[in-house]
Amino acid sequence: MPLSKLFSLLQYPIPHHLLSRLVGFFAECRVAWLKNALIRAFIKAFKVDMREAAEPDPTAYATFNDFFTRALKPDARPLGEGLLSPADGNLSQFGPIEADRLLQAKGHRFSVVDLLGGDVEAARRYSGGSYANVYLSPKDYHRVHMPLAGTLTEMVYVPGRLFSVNSATTDHVPNLFARNERLVCHFDTEYGPMAVVLVGAMIVAAIETVWAGQTTPLSGQVQRVRFDQPIRLERGEEMGRFKLGSTVVLAFAGKVDFDTSLTPKTKVSMGQSLGGFPDPGPEFV
Template sequence: MTRDKLFALIQYPLPHHLISRLVGKFAECRIPWLKHLFIQAFIRHFEVDMSQALEPDPTAYACFNDFFTRAMKAEARPIGDGLVSPADGTLSQYGRTYHGTLVQAKGQAYSLTTLLGGDVHRAAPFRQGSFATVYLSPRDYHRVHMPLAGTLREMVYVPGRIFSVNRATANHVPALFARNERLVCIFDTEQGPLAMVLVGAMIVAAIETVWAGQITPLSGEIQRIRFDEPITLEKGAEMGRFKLGSTVVMCFGREVDFDDLSIDSMVSMGERLGGVGPIQRIRYQDGNAASSAG
C-alpha cells in the first residue's frame, strides 16, 4: 500500500467537521503573542511571499484567518484576456465534460449532477461543456475571483464530508469533489452559464462570498437560494474566499478553447487559461431566435 493511499484511507473514520471547527476556532484567536507565533511559523514553513500582500507586515493582522485571506496588491495579480484563473493554485485538471462526467484524476471520474447538488435540471446546461479545477495549497492567495464577468442566478449549499483535498486524496477517494461539503454558485455570462463550485476540505473552517458573507458551516440539508435582485461581478472581481485550503471547480456550458496548459502546473489568479467568445443571438426571418458561439 502506498503512502498516498494510506493517507486517504485513514481519513474515512475521522470526525472531519469537528476537527475543522476546532481549527477554525484557533484560527480566530486574537491573543497577540499566540497568533503572531502561528503566523510567523506558517510563513516560514510554506515560504509565503509577503511582499505581494497589500499589508506586508504579518503582525498587523488581527488573527490567523485575516492573514490567511489577506488581500494582494493590484499589480501583483494583473487580469489577462480571455478566461482567467479564479485563484492562485495548481491546475489539477481541465478539459471537456462528456455526458455529465468530469475528470478528478487519472482513472477517477465523477458526476456533474452530484457535484452541482443532485438537480438534473441545474446540471443540464453543463453536460456537454468544459471544466477546470484549481487546487489552492496552504501557501497560496486564498481569495476566489471571477474568471469571466457574470450575474449570479443561484447559490446552493451542499453538505458533505470534508476530506483533505490534495493529489493523494484526488487519486484515492472516489468522487472527492462531489462528496465534500461545497458551495455551488451559478452565473449567467455572455459566454453562457458558469458554475463556480467552492469545495470544502479538512480544516477549512468556512467559505465566504462577497454578497452573503460566511456560508459554511450550515446544516445537513441542501439549501438553495435564488436572487431576484441582480448581483453582477466583473471579470477579476472577488467572489469569495476560503478560511484555510481547498479547491475551485469551474463548469462551463460550452466548449472552452483552453491554451496548451500542463496538468499540475501552477497558475496565478488572473492568469489566462484560454479563450471563449460571446454567445450571439441570431434573428431569423420568422422572428425566432437561436444562440450560436461567437
C-alpha cells in the same frame, strides 16, 4: 501500500467537521502572542512570500484567518485575456465535459449532477461544455475571483464530508469533489451558464462570498438561495474566499479553447489566462 493511499484511507474515520471547527477556533484567536506564533510558523513552513501582500507585516493581522485571506497589492495579479484563473493554485484537471462527467484524477471521474447537489436540470446546462479544477495549496493567495463577468442567479450549499483535497487524496478518494461540503454559485455570462463551485476540505474553517458573507449551514440539507435582484460581478472581481485551502471547480455551458501550453497540475495565478471561447452561439445571445 503507497503512502498516498495510506494517507487517504486514514482520513475516512477522522471526525472532519469537529477537527475543522477546532482549527477554526484557533484561526480566529486574537491573543497576540498565539496568533503571531501561528502566523510566523505558517510562513516559515510554507515559504509564504509576504512581499506581494497589501500588508506585508505578519503581526499587523488581527487573526490567523485575516492573514490567511490577506489582500494583495493592486498590481500583484494583472488580468490576462479571455477566461481567467479564479485563484492561485494548481490547474489539476481541465477539458471537455464528457458524458456529463468531469475528471478528478487519473481513473476517477465524477458527475456534474452530483457536483451540483443532485440538480439534474442545472446539470443539463453544462452537457457538452467544459470544466477546470484549481487546487489552492496552503501557501497560495486564498481569495477567489471571477473567471468571467457574470450575474449571480443562485447559490446552493451542499453538505458533505471534508476530506483533504491535495493530490494524494484526489488520486485515491472516489467522487471527492462531489462528496465534500461545497458552495455552488450559478452565474449567467455572455458565454452561457457558469458554475463556480467552492469545495470545502479538511480544516477549512469557512467559505465566504462577497454577497452573503460566511456560509453558515442551518441543517444537514441542501440549501438553495435564488437572487431575484441581480448581483453583477465583473471579470477578475473578488467573489469569495477560503479560510484555509481547498479547490475551485469551474463548469461552463460553452466549449473552452484552453491554452495549449497548459497541462494538468500546471501552476497558475489568479488572473492568468486559461484560454477563451469561440464566438457565443445563438443560444447564448
